Amino acid sequence: RPLSNADVITRREDLLAAYDYVVVGGGASGLTVANRLSEQPSITVLVIEAGDFDKNEDYVTIPGLAGGAIGTKYDWNTSYAPGDAIGGRVVPIPQGKVVGGSTKLNRMVFDRGSKSDYDGWETLGNEGWNWEGLLPYFKKNEHFTAATSEIEAEYAIKDDLQFRGDKGYMQTTYSPFFWPTTKNLIQATKELGIPVNDQASGNAVGGYFCTHNMDPVNYTRSSAREAYYASAAKRSNFHVLTGNQVTRILTSGANGTVKVTGVEFATSKDAARQTVKINNEAILAAGSLHTPQLLQVSGIGDAKLLESINVTTIVDLPAVGHNLHDHLNLVVVNVLNTTILTNTLSSNTTFAAEARQQYDTQRTGPLTSPTGDFLLFLPLSTYSNASSAISTQASSSNASLSLPPDTPADVAKGYATQYATLNAKLLSNASAFLEIIWADGVLVLGLQHPYSRGSVKAASASIFDAPTADSGFLRNPLDVALLREGVRFARTFVQAPSIASLNPFEVVPGLNATADADIDAFVRGSVSTLYHPAGSCKMGAKEEGGVVDAELRVYGVDGLRVVDASTMPILPASHTMTTVYAVAEKAADIIKASEGYRVKMEG
Numbered sequence: 001r002p003l004s005n006a007d008v009i010t011r012r013e014d015l016l017a018a019y020d021y022v023v024v025g026g027g028a029s030g031l032t033v034a035n036r037l038s039e040q041p042s043i044t045v046l047v048i049e050a051g052d053f054d055k056n057e058d059y060v061t062i063p064g065l066a067g068g069a070i071g072t073k074y075d076w077n078t079s080y081a082p083g084d085a086i087g088g089r090v091v092p093i094p095q096g097k098v099v100g101g102s103t104k105l106n107r108m109v110f111d112r113g114s115k116s117d118y119d120g121w122e123t124l125g126n127e128g129w130n131w132e133g134l135l136p137y138f139k140k141n142e143h144f145t146a147a148t149s150e151i152e153a154e155y156a157i158k159d160d161l162q163f164r165g166d167k168g169y170m171q172t173t174y175s176p177f178f179w180p181t182t183k184n185l186i187q188a189t190k191e192l193g194i195p196v197n198d199q200a201s202g203n204a205v206g207g208y209f210c211t212h213n214m215d216p217v218n219y220t221r222s223s224a225r226e227a228y229y230a231s232a233a234k235r236s237n238f239h240v241l242t243g244n245q246v247t248r249i250l251t252s253g254a255n256g257t258v259k260v261t262g263v264e265f266a267t268s269k270d271a272a273r274q275t276v277k278i279n280n281e282a283i284l285a286a287g288s289l290h291t292p293q294l295l296q297v298s299g300i301g302d303a304k305l306l307e308s309i310n311v312t313t314i315v316d317l318p319a320v321g322h323n324l325h326d327h328l329n330l331v332v333v334n335v336l337n338t339t340i341l342t343n344t345l346s347s348n349t350t351f352a353a354e355a356r357q358q359y360d361t362q363r364t365g366p367l368t369s370p371t372g373d374f375l376l377f378l379p380l381s382t383y384s385n386a387s388s389a390i391s392t393q394a395s396s397s398n399a400s401l402s403l404p405p406d407t408p409a410d411v412a413k414g415y416a417t418q419y420a421t422l423n424a425k426l427l428s429n430a431s432a433f434l435e436i437i438w439a440d441g442v443l444v445l446g447l448q449h450p451y452s453r454g455s456v457k458a459a460s461a462s463i464f465d466a467p468t469a470d471s472g473f474l475r476n477p478l479d480v481a482l483l484r485e486g487v488r489f490a491r492t493f494v495q496a497p498s499i500a501s502l503n504p505f506e507v508v509p510g511l512n513a514t515a516d517a518d519i520d521a522f523v524r525g526s527v528s529t530l531y532h533p534a535g536s537c538k539m540g541a542k543e544e545g546g547v548v549d550a551e552l553r554v555y556g557v558d559g560l561r562v563v564d565a566s567t568m569p570i571l572p573a574s575h576t577m578t579t580v581y582a583v584a585e586k587a588a589d590i591i592k593a594s595e596g597y598r599v600k601m602e603g
């Protein structure tokens with residue numbers, strides 16, 4: 001029977017028996033691909049999402065409260081396994097469990113990495129995956145609106161519109177309110193001779209003004225739901241099933257002729273399993289932790305792991321789950337002594353109430369800014385005098401120091417190529433190693449190109465048991481050295497006249513921590529995540545630990561692709577959402593082209 005116009009499936013009877021494409025996960029990548037595929041009225045698409053729709057709660061929609069959904073029912077509330085190199089600490093790793101995925105939880109930093117980072121993906125063996133190849137998709141994703149005239153005049157922001165899109169679904173713009181000490185930050189950047197660039201241009205090094213994924217009129221979050229779901233919801237060939245977790249990918253055949261036939265799903269561990277058939281492909285978009293887990297519980301992964309969790313191996317693909325890496329976060333705290341207005345939204349209830357009033361009545365003021373309106377992305381030589389010493393240390397030590405002991409040989413081989421790429425970046429001015437996010441004396445340091453790698457392993461045969469995710473944090477001591485230099489630079493930075501005028505006083509780690517050993521202890525005792533897990537289903541050659549090829553097809557299985565953050569071979573120096581969207585936009589065109597549909601490019 002024909003598809004109904006019921007965009008959200010609430011009754012089992014409304015599901016079709018078979019769909020051309022089933023997308024697993026309705027987050028950043030999943031909704032993007034589902035939207036683009038369903039542009040073709042003859043293609044039927046079902047998205048199965050574990051979470052539900054949010055209810056437009058303030059902590060989801062209001063930019064100034066961004067991140068407020070962490071720890072709520074919209075979060076998987078998972079943690080990385082205890083890390084040996086971080087004192088056995090357990091670091092929480094929030095992930096969105098809601099229509100929109102992590103784009104409902106995130107801090108709304110909307111930026112791209114540098115040309116050299118994306119070109120590196122191609123160097124690692126992925127033809128067409130470079131800056132030139134991704135730029136049209138960065139543009140296709142966004143509908144960019146320039147800063148308000150007040151902000152533009154006050155901060156002299158210059159946008160090169162050839163790098164921006166104006167026809168995409170994702171609303172992007174600058175905050176109409178910058179916290180006043182942002183001026184000190186920008187001025188100090190200049191005092192230290194650090195250039196200010198346009199991050200959208202492929203030159204995302206130095207300082208830059210940062211856009212956010214938000215509506216330029218209402219100043220509310222623009223997530224994958226508002227962008228890619230809302231614009232497709234009325235299509236009768238596009239269905240969304242929420243509150244259901246895909247439990248297994250169903251396949252037929254064996255030994256080189258394995259083909260996807262459908263997926264199995266359920267509302268909870270004990271609920272009855274249901275199935276839906278697939279005519280063309282299953283598209284995995286469950287994120288960097290859950291996509292490898294789903295492959296593994298479906299029999300696609302390392303045969304030894306699968307045996308240990310009582311899963312029959314269908315395709316022995318040892319690389320599944322390996323190469324996991326994430327941006328590390330380390331916070332240096334200075335207390336300021338200044339009369340300039342600083343952010344006291346969480347400590348001063350009167351101020352918070354006034355800001356709320358301003359936001360509700362005029363859509364102006366502090367709550368329109370998710371913070372992070374100006375960011376620094378620094379090459380190693382910009383923030384450290386030790387680049388040649390660190391480079392010597394890197395080239396004289398063994399790449400295997402970065403890897404978990406049970407790393408399969410093909411993964412280690414692929415990592416050796418990455419290691420050489422990272423070593424070259426140490427001495428390059430075209431790639432950033434350190435991000436600095438400033439918030440009134442607090443310097444969040446983000447390590448952009450960690451050497452260390454971890455892994456994701458299904459903990460049991462059930463998708464409902466959280467996977468064991470080893471973040472790999474600081475496994476390789478080079479990462480400690482790179483952050484140690486970051487802490488030292490944070491101290492240099494606050495001595496620049498425009499910051500010094502705010503009378504900063506460092507309280508974390510505290511000025512007594514000067515010796516390498518003391519700073520290293522601080523680093524190991526404090527690092528956490530910047531929420532950018534990636535790489536666990538790496539795109540690359542199979543013999544180099546690739547899980548998917550350059551068309552994002554899983555090796556050894558017909559009709560199965562991965563389109564989410566797990567496919568990134570190596571993280572760019574940037575927050576990840578914008579790159580995930582670009583990858584997914586490109587993936588949609590690859591899939592359409594493989595089916596013989598005409599690919600339409602705009603903007």
Ligand SMILES: Cc1cc2nc3c(=O)[nH]c(=O)nc-3n(C[C@H](O)[C@H](O)[C@H](O)COP(=O)(O)OP(=O)(O)OC[C@H]3O[C@@H](n4cnc5c(N)ncnc54)[C@H](O)[C@@H]3O)c2cc1C
Nearest residue numbers: 025027028029050101102106107108109246565575576577
């Ligand atoms: C707290 C936080 C802050 C962040 N801040 C920023 C930021 O400011 N800027 C930035 O650029 N990036 C940020 N990120 C990262 C960015 O949001 C992610 O990189 C991006 O959303 C990843 O997209 P994805 O499609 O891979 O996964 P997601 O967007 O996480 O989507 C995966 C979806 O799959 C669903 N799913 C999982 N398993 C199953 C299953 N078995 N069956 C059905 N559905 C399933 C999940 O519920 C989820 O909805 C942040 C992330 C977090 C968590």
